[in-house]
Amino acid sequence: LRAATENQRFGAMDGLPGRVLRDGQAAWFEDIGKEATLRRSAFAQQAGLRSAMAFPILLHEEVVGVLEFFSTDQLDADVEVIKTLGHIGSLLGSVAQRKQAEAALAKSQLEAAESHARLMDALEAMDQAICLFDKDDRIVLFNQRYAEVYRSFAGGMTPKIGDPFEVGLRRSAGRMHADKTPEEQEAWVLNVLKVRKANKVRSSTDRMPDGKWYRTDGFDTSDGGTVSVFTDITESKRHEEELARLAEEAELARSRLMDAVEAMGQAICLFDKDDRMVLWNRQYERVAGAFAPGLKFRQGLPFKEILAASAPNVRPDLSKKDLAAWKKHILEDRRTSATRSSTDEMPDGRWLRSEGFPTSDGGIVSVFTDVTESKHHEAELARLAREAELAHARLTDAIEAMGQGFVLYDADDRIVLMNQRVLDMFRSSFDGPSFEIGATFEEVIRRSRNVTRNFKSDEEREAWIRKVLKSRKEESVRHSVDQMPDGRWLRSEGFGTSEGGIVSVFTDITEAKLHESELDQLVKELGIARDEAIRANSAKSQFLANMSHELRTPLNAIIGYSELLIDETSDSGQTEYVNDLEKIQRAGQHLLGLINDILDLSKIEVGKVELFVEELKLDDLIEDVTNTIGPVMEKNGNTLDVTNTSGVETMCGDLTKLRQCLFNLLSNATKFTENGRISLSVTTSEGGEKICFDVADQGIGMTPEQLDKVFQPFTQADASTS
Structure with missing residues (x-):
């Protein structure tokens, strides 16, 4: 039942x-x-x-x-x-x-316990740190990861169920913001609490004391509580920093690339795999813009548009149909040819070399180089090559027309040029080949025979060859005289070239050798004539010295007698004769001065100048000279500036001749200067061992040609100036 x-x-x-x-x-x-x-x-x-x-x-x-x-x-x-x-x-x-x-309650409790266990298992399995707060902002539950995070910012303290949020917040303030003052930390705590109450959803990113980065997200719950989720974003931060660093490096690399591209003389444009503009410089805008006026260059602009805009200006000579075919050919060649290069003359007369290169990512780099100058250089080089060829032909003609034998060696001592005459001159000195283009000097000398040198052995001949080669290297200019096997005499001369080569010139001096005795006799006769000229010049100087002595005696009498007559006529009141007598006196003094100068020069030429060296005061010498020359200076309206920086009080010298030299220099200076400034500078030279007197004036000066002959005997720069 x-x-x-x-x-x-x-x-x-x-x-x-x-x-x-x-x-x-x-x-x-x-x-x-x-x-x-x-x-x-x-x-x-x-x-x-x-x-x-x-x-x-x-x-x-x-x-x-x-x-x-x-x-x-x-x-x-x-x-x-x-x-x-x-x-x-x-x-x-x-x-x-x-x-x-x-x-039902037991079942609910069991289900709640099971749910709580499953929730905790889920929370523990999460990568984030999670904590649930009730409506009173007290901890209800949290996972182990939250406990670890809590300990890191709370100085090792562990969270407990029922702990208020504010307690944990204040525990973290000192560690999270250790660099701030207590007042600033308190302000931070209050601001966090304010934001927590005002916003249902909150988010922040903070760096923990242990160096880790966390993103903190807060959400309100349906019962008035809060869920706080802490996500470890340290790795993400590292990735962000690495990405930022890479982005910065990429930007820096791009900036450097742009700087480098802008600094280049070429016009450059980079196209991507879709044949669109990625990067270009201002030079490219100028070059391409000249043929595509009005076209705005921008990122992503297809090359096809650039070609369409510039084609009519690049090839104005083409018909519309031919231009379309030309553009099609350019685009097909751009797709099929890995590397392209062409040089074209632009309508404005400039020449551009266009080059295209593929990039690793399937793009294209287009480079345009203005080769106008290079084209001009090429034309100039071609012209110079023609001129060089013409010059070489003329040089060949010139050396062939020379009476001497001619051989040019390069820096490696190899023959690069020679004339036929040198082959004729040395024909008897070689049994086989002689001078050949490309042959070295050593090869030539080893082939030759020299009858003027009778070598007793091969070793002696080898020693002579080594001596010649050594002399050739060490001496920039060389010469020798040798007799050829056919009896002719040749003078050999060698000269270094600017490029390190050598020019050898051979002159046939057979005729000169025949007249050598005549030349020797002529040299002897010339030597005798030279000796006679020297004796005649010495006799001339002796004559002038004697004549000067004979003339000074009557001149002194004339000068003295004129002075007496001037005094007597002045005393007797016969002033009408004073002017003529003064002229006689001045003329006599002038003539006496000239005779004294001639006598001094004669003494110098015959080597009979006597110096009376004595100790003298430099300042007294300068004062004596300036006082004497003063009236002469004033006569021509000149001013004398004297500068003595020698620091010397006394010196040794011939007072009379030194004073005479200074007076002569200053007299000449004021003679050729009017209303100007004349300077006398006194300094030391040769380490203070000598005194240097410099006289400068503002007169007519002398030309380099006049300076070359001014110290020749009985010569003036310009006879008219006397």
Whole structure:
């Protein structure tokens, strides 16, 4: 019966439970056998059961269950029993409800515990540190990773359930902002709390004391709490810093690249794999812009557009059809040729060399170089080459026309040029090849035969060759005279060239050798004539010296007598004669001065000048000379500036001749200067051992040619100046 009951489901009309469920009140079957609606009648009778009753278990007047009773006796319905059992059913409903609530609570608690365990497992499995705060901002739960983060910013302290958020915040202030003052730390704490209350969603990025970076995200929960999530972004930060560094390096590299590209003389443009502009310099804009006026160069500009805009100006000579074919050819060549190069003359007369190179990423670098100057240089080089060829031909003609033999060696001592005459001159000196283009001097000399040198052995000849080669290296100019096997005499001369080569010139002096004795005799005669000229010049000087002595005696008498006559005529009042007498006196003094000068020069030429060296005061000498020359200076309106920086008080010298020299220099200076300034500078020279007198004037001066002959005997720079 129990098995039948447990295995059946009863509807609102089925059997005894169905009737109770339908009517909501107790039901009594006095005789089970007579109840056709009792589905379990057969099972009940087999069990020996005769009567059955059932009453509802009520909860708030709702049937929540049915309680059945069976009896082996046939019993009549009892109202009191039914009432009592109905009351028991109501109590059982309350008990059932409580049991159900307890079961539901236990189930909920179990499910909550399982959910909490699963939540904690999930939180522990997460990479982030998570903490849940309730509506009072106290910790409800957190994972182990949060505890680690908390300890890093709270100085090793561990979070606890129920701890307020503000406690952890204040613990972190001193470590997170150790460089700030307590007041600044307090202001930071208050600002964080303010933001936490004002914003439902919060996010910040902070660096922990242990060096790690965390992104902190805060979210409000539905019950007024907060979820704080800490994500370790240290690696991301490193990546960001690395990316920033790489970006900075890339920008720096690009900047340097642009600086380098801008500094280049060429026009440069980089196109990507789609043939669009990526990078270019201002020179490219100037070059390409000249043929595509109005075109705005920009990132991503296709080369095809540049070609379309510039083609009519680059090739104005083409028809519209030919221009289209030319552009098509350019684009096809650009796609198929890895490297391209061409040189074209522009409409403005300039020449451009265009070059294209592929890049590793499939792009193209176009380089335009202004080769106008190079073209001019090429033309100039071609012209110079023609001129050089012409000059070489003329040089060849010139050396062939020379009377001498000519050989030119380069810096490696190899023959680069020679004339036919040298081959003719040395024909008898060689049994085989002689001078050849490209042959070295050593090869030539080893082939030759020299009859004037009779070598006793090969060693002696080798020593002579080595001596000649050494002399050739050490001496820039060389010459020798040798007799050829055919009896002719040649003079050989060698001269170094600016490029390190050598020019050898050979002159046939056979005729000169024949007249050598005549030349020797002529030299002897010239020597005799020279000696006679020297003696005649000495006699001339002696004559002048003697003549000067003979003339000075009457001149002194004339000067003295004129002075007496001037005094007497002045005293006697015959002043009309004074002027003529003064002229006689001045003329005599002038002539006497000239004779004295001639006498001094004569003494110098015959080597009979006598110096009377004495100690003299330099300042007294200068004062004496300036006082003497003063009136002469004033006569021509000149001013004399004297500067003595020698620092010398006394010196040794011939006072008379020194004074005469200074007076002569100053006299000449004022003679050729009018209304100017004349300077006398006195300094020391040769380490203070000598005194140097310098006289400078503003006169007519002398030309370099006059300076060359001014010290020749009896010569003036310009005879007219006397």
